[in-house]
Amino acid sequence: MSLNELRxxxxxxxxxxLELFAQRLSVCHNVALYKQENNLxxxxxxxxxxxxxxxxxxxxxxxxxxxxxxxxxxxxxxxARQQQELFKENCEISALQFPPKxxxxxxxxxxxxxxxxxxxxxxxxxxxxxxxxxxxxVFIAVENGDIDFGILAIQNSTAGSVALTYELMKxxxxxxxxxxxxxxxxxxxxNKNTNFSKVSEVYSHEQALAQCSEFIKANxxxxxxxxxTALAGEFAAKSDKPIxxxxxxxxxxxxxxxxxxxxxxxxxxxxxxxxxxSKNIYLSDDANIISVxxxxxxxxxxxxxxxxxxxxxxxxxxxIESKPIASKDFNALFYLDFxxxxxxxEVMQIISALKSELSYFKFxxxxxxxx
Numbered sequence: 001m002s003l004n005e006l007r008x009x010x011x012x013x014x015x016x017x018l019e020l021f022a023q024r025l026s027v028c029h030n031v032a033l034y035k036q037e038n039n040l041x042x043x044x045x046x047x048x049x050x051x052x053x054x055x056x057x058x059x060x061x062x063x064x065x066x067x068x069x070x071x072x073x074x075x076x077x078x079x080a081r082q083q084q085e086l087f088k089e090n091c092e093i094s095a096l097q098f099p100p101k102x103x104x105x106x107x108x109x110x111x112x113x114x115x116x117x118x119x120x121x122x123x124x125x126x127x128x129x130x131x132x133x134x135x136x137x138v139f140i141a142v143e144n145g146d147i148d149f150g151i152l153a154i155q156n157s158t159a160g161s162v163a164l165t166y167e168l169m170k171x172x173x174x175x176x177x178x179x180x181x182x183x184x185x186x187x188x189x190x191n192k193n194t195n196f197s198k199v200s201e202v203y204s205h206e207q208a209l210a211q212c213s214e215f216i217k218a219n220x221x222x223x224x225x226x227x228x229t230a231l232a233g234e235f236a237a238k239s240d241k242p243i244x245x246x247x248x249x250x251x252x253x254x255x256x257x258x259x260x261x262x263x264x265x266x267x268x269x270x271x272x273x274x275x276x277x278s279k280n281i282y283l284s285d286d287a288n289i290i291s292v293x294x295x296x297x298x299x300x301x302x303x304x305x306x307x308x309x310x311x312x313x314x315x316x317x318x319x320i321e322s323k324p325i326a327s328k329d330f331n332a333l334f335y336l337d338f339x340x341x342x343x344x345x346e347v348m349q350i351i352s353a354l355k356s357e358l359s360y361f362k363f364x365x366x367x368x369x370x371x
Contacts, residue, residue, distance in 0.1 A: 024074070025081060032082035042082045043357045048075060069301075076305050080312035083353035084346070093342045093351075093363065098177050098282035099124070100148075107142075108151035109135050113251040114230035119180040119274035120151040122370050133227055135164050139172040142277055149177060155273045156184070158266055159210035165275075166323050169293070169364075170333060176275045176291050176365030177282035184270040186212050186229075189257035190244045191237055196260055203232040204246035207272075212246055215264040233257060276367075283342065284368050289318065290347065291364035293335050294354060295325065303334070309353065310338060313346045333360075342366045 035042060052068055059067040107130035108116035120129055130147055132138050138150040153162045186208055190196055202209075202221045209216065209223040216223050221244065226232040233247035237255040244260070245252075252259050296302040310317055319337040340347040355361045 028078040032085040076308040087349040087352040095281040095283035098284040104148040107147040110228035111230035122180040174277040178276040180370040187262035189252035198242040202244040295360040
């Protein structure tokens with residue numbers, strides 16, 4: 001048999017599979033209507049386990065795992081379609097307008113001319129900012145109502161995610177109102193009275209030290225972690241010891257430091273994403289990014305099956321981040337960003353479906369990134 005003949009045979013089989021698949025989805029639609037009328041959940045794990053067990057028993061020898069994957073995919077697609085039907089009339093998420101028209105109180109970690117301050121100015125302009133020493137202080141200030149919005153670094157294009165922000169995101173209740181990306185341009189600066197040849201230590205935030213690791217190594221400097229780049233600049237300006245700081249050029253100039261080298265990051269295109277958090281849900285007219293956090297069962301294919309839901313609805317995933325949950329089972333909390341707006345029915349459908357199906361799910365916000 002020739003290759004073309006084999007391909008024609010496959011095409012014929014595909015046509016039959018497609019016809020049967022369409023018939024199955026039609027029946028599943030009727031199942032969704034029945035569940036809706038009788039107030040039954042879409043996801044019934046016992047029924048699914050029973051079906052998969054029978055499929056494996058009927059499967060040709062050696063293809064058991066293959067058929068299980070195939071039919072789990074078919075069942076996931078069916079569930080996603082059923083959930084679209086069941087949640088099509090689901091209530092909306094109420095939100096306040098962003099940016100707010102009234103005066104607001106804003107805070108960030110660090111000091112004036114810190115990169116978080118730059119991100120905040122991108123979002124709110126030259127308003128007065130409250131500055132906090134620690135990341136957690138910003139979360140606490142938002143939670144207590146001391147400030148309306150807090151600005152925090154969450155990810156860098158060179159050094160990756162900011163672990164401390166993610167740790168605090170698990171601990172506190174908040175929503176993301178906006179996001180801003182800031183181009184990071186680090187410089188090495190010292191007190192004007194310091195002889196650079198005597199400098200052996202450089203102070204900065206751990207992310208900045210990681211982003212400039214090649215320069216630090218090449219100049220035989222010892223990295224020392226400090227709470228913030230801007231505060232590291234202030235520390236160097238006040239110190240009597242021969243130390244250097246890695247900070248922004250604006251910070252170095254404000255502190256009266258001597259700039260030894262600028263643009264010292266490992267990657268010339270170095271950006272950090274900052275989130276703007278609030279106690280309330282805010283929504284801008286052009287919001288197009290949705291963030292959620294969730295946990296998945298510690299079973300084979302759990303993440304893959306989650307992604308199927310987004311694919312069926314046609315929603316584009318932008319980012320997936322996993323962080324460990326302290327437990328003996330080594331479970332993880334997943335953070336997902338995907339394109340969409342809570343004004344879209346399909347978005348509300350998947351949010352409602354995940355909330356009803358997963359043991360832990362939280363909507364974190366719908367916002368726009370400010371470039």
